[in-house]
Amino acid sequence: MxxxxxxxxxxxxxxxxxxxxxxxxxxxxxxxxxxxxxxxxxxxxxxxxxxxxxxxxxxxxxxxxxxxxxxxxxxxxxxxxxxxxxxxxxxxxxxxxxxxxxxxxxxxxxxxxxxxxxxxxxxxxxxxxxxxxxxxxxxxxxxxxxxxxxxxxxxxxxxxxxxxxxxxxxxxxxxxxxxxxxxxxxxxxxxxxxxxxxxxTMVAGLDGLKMSSSKPADTKIEFLDDPDTVRRKVQHASCPPRQLAENGVMGLLEDVLLPISELRLERGRGQTGLNVDEGRGVTQRPFITEDAPEDAVFSVSAGEAKWLHFASYEELKRAYVGGAIDPQPLKDAVADAFNQLLAPIRQIYQESKEWQDVDRAAYPDE
Missing domain, CATH: 3.40.50.620 (HUPs)
Incomplete structure (x- = not known):
């Protein structure tokens, strides 16, 4: 117990x-x-x-x-x-x-x-x-x-x-x-x-401001966005160097990607509490490279085949504010992580005629 x-x-x-x-x-x-x-x-x-x-x-x-x-x-x-x-x-x-x-x-x-x-x-x-x-x-x-x-x-x-x-x-x-x-x-x-x-907490949009269902589509990543759309949206997201205020990319890391990556790390260690069936039949690693340390939850390219690895959002935040990470490689890592996260959802949609039919009926003008 x-x-x-x-x-x-x-x-x-x-x-x-x-x-x-x-x-x-x-x-x-x-x-x-x-x-x-x-x-x-x-x-x-x-x-x-x-x-x-x-x-x-x-x-x-x-x-x-x-x-x-x-x-x-x-x-x-x-x-x-x-x-x-x-x-x-x-x-x-x-x-x-x-x-x-x-x-x-x-x-x-x-x-x-x-x-x-x-x-x-x-x-x-x-x-x-x-x-x-x-x-x-x-x-x-x-x-x-x-x-x-x-x-x-x-x-x-x-x-x-x-x-x-x-x-x-x-x-x-x-x-x-x-x-x-x-x-x-x-x-x-x-x-x-x-x-x-x-x-x-309420997640900020890609513009770094409060998320809302009424905001333009380019300020948020949709569950069924294709990989190119995700990359384009992240590339245009707010990510001022060394700043956290109105930084949509860092907000997504703090509220979405790092918590999910931590859940995956814990599952890999068998730390699933009372849910012994969690992840059965699914193999998912944190958003890290193959050579990352065992406690890492996120990896960002440092150029020339080098990588920076982080065990928490706090570590990543200090590195970003301190100038150790530039916006572009951070955006690349975030886009890759989101596409990895959304891939199984896209696949389920593509294989489900029922869901596709319901989608057309629910949103006939889109």
Whole structure:
């Protein structure tokens, strides 16, 4: 059995935790497999975090928010939202597989299978009767200025999902902080227990600024980008010499590539916690050269067949700020690592007629 302290470390590493840490210790001590649910799909960083949750022995669920998606994107018909729901399920399954997660280890739940029951609708009405419009607007920037009613119901749905999916912990990005605060405030007023929350940092785009689904395509790497597109995007990414501010390349290293490379290194050492099946049938090395030291997680060319090897992001950061690494070889290494990371996802897509058909139905104009 993994010690509670190690389970807590796996759950919370590289995360923001708004509640008292002692509440997590209590939960992990009293419950063998606490349920953690993530109500969003489509980003690499939180999907990679599922590996840690499984290592910690959590019961992991991904909630696909089709009703929420319709409410917040009210211009799209429900039929299109249904296609996108299926697209994201297939995408998340492929990404998890590429990360060494075995089929069936993460459950998928479709929101619309839970929210049309009589009990849920009664609780929705009860919660609406407790809230002001400002309570809804305070949950996130997206809702703050809306003139439509449907987006203001999103916080109601997400708060009630904690009870109706029997969550112990809800996982999300730091941009979900207002929604989590809403749940902490209102669930007890409905007579339900308060849940815990874990938040991942928001990844910067290739321009070094905050990532957003509404930003231009060239400011982010898409899961199905071909190798040449990945290289082109990384080559045009913000990477000022010796600077970390608004440095999209260093941001991707810190938030995406180095954490995944560390997971691979740990797996190679047998450090997979309670998930003994992690990586079964998959051989994946960290993003390093063949002659790298055994503790290295990233390699960058130093020219003339020489390489610099780093055991952590902190080491790499010091070298970059100190001028030991130039932007161009760093970009080359990042592009190569991303293409290695995305290759199995591309292959699954290319071999799946179902996914290709769903893609065309979900995004007919792209």
């Amino acid at each position: 993994l010690p509670v302290e190690e389970r807590l470390r796996l759950v919370t590493r590289r995360q923001t935790v708004p509640e008292d840490e002692g509440l997590f210790v209590k939960l992990l001590s009293e419950k063998e497999k606490p349920n953690i649910t993530w109500p969003h799909v489509g980003y690499f960083v939180p999907l990679a975090k599922m590996v840690d949750f499984l290592r910690a022995g959590l019961d992991v669920t991904i909630l696909i928010l089709d009703v929420y998606g319709f409410l917040v994107n009210y211009k799209h018909p429900m039929e299109l939202v249904a296609h996108r729901r299926e697209y994201y399920r297939l995408l998340a399954t492929a990404i998890l597989q590429s990360l060494g997660v075995q089929p069936g280890q993460v459950k998928f739940v479709i929101e619309s299978t839970k929210v049309y029951t009589k009990d849920f609708m009664v609780d929705l009405q009860r919660l609406c009767a407790l809230m002001t419009q400002q309570d809804a607007r305070d949950t996130c920037d997206e809702i703050a200025s809306t003139t439509m009613l449907s987006p203001m119901l999103c916080c109601v749905h997400q708060t009630l999902s904690e009870e109706y999916l029997a969550m112990d912990i809800q996982f999300g990005g730091e941009d979900q902080d207002g929604l989590f605060a809403h749940a902490r405030k209102f669930l007890p007023l409905l007579g339900y227990r308060q849940r815990l929350h874990v938040m991942n």
